[in-house]
Amino acid sequence: MNVIxxxxxxxxxQAVANLITERKDGVLAAFIVDMFCTNIIDIAREFSVPAFLFFTSGVAFLGLNLHIHTLFERDNVDSTQLHxxxxxxxPSFANSVPTKYLPSSVLHKEYESFFMSYAKGLKNADGIIVNSFEELESYAIHSFCSHPGLAGLPIYPVGPILNPEPKTKGAVDSDDIIKWLDDQLLPR
Known part of the structure; x- marks a missing residue:
């Protein structure tokens, strides 16, 4: 996946450069990057704009990824030691988590380099937009303010992001999405 x-x-x-050149009514304010496309943050830096990640999972899972990355990087723990x-x-969980329930991306050696690249990219963002809200994950959200390992990374809970009445099962109207994105452009 990293190669792709x-x-x-x-x-x-090139697409962003073309948009900036062609659009006279907007200005590039920031990048919103998918949680798996953290390498795009480098491009935001080239355009001198902030890069925010959109993390579609909850805050607790975000904290889990960041914490395990810290264990791997700082403490030289690896997947075999987690076993x-x-x-x-x-820090983002109120109770300890049985390691057998951790994601396979952190439990299996063959995924370790992908996980490390992915989680490092999370930490490179200027902030993370998370599909959650305080009433759902108050403990996890507060951990990002109180725990030293998480406190430096701003999170923005904006959820729940869901469509309770899809037009047809599994179908997404891409025209609606593009129109909404176009409506977000700021006038000059």
């Missing part, structure tokens, strides 16, 4: 994402960086850069633990204390 890296191959698209130049295309994204030796029965539970893991994670």
């Amino acid at each position: 994402l890296k191959a698209q960086k130049q295309n994204v850069k 030796q633990l029965t539970e893991l204390a994670i």
Whole structure:
């Protein structure tokens, strides 16, 4: 997957440059980047605008990813050592998590390099827009203010983002999405 994402960086850069040149009624204010496309943050930096990630999972899961990345990077823990633990204390979870329930991306050695690249990219964002809200994940949201390992990364809970009445099962009207995105452009 990393190869595909890296191959698209130049295309994204060119598309943004074309938009800036062609659009007279808007200004590039920021990048909103999908949670798996963190390598695009580099392009936002080239255009001197902030880059925010859109994290479609909840705040607790975001905290889990960031914490495990810190364990791997700072404490030299790896996936094989996680298997030796029965539970893991994670700052964004009120209770310890049994390690057998951790995502496969952190439990299997073959996914470790992808996970490390992915989680490092999360930490490179100027902020993270999360599909959640305080009443649902108050403990996890407050952990981003109180825990030293999480406090430096701004999160913006904006959820729940869902469509309770889809037009047809599984179908998305891309015209509606493009219109909404176009409506977000700021006038000069």
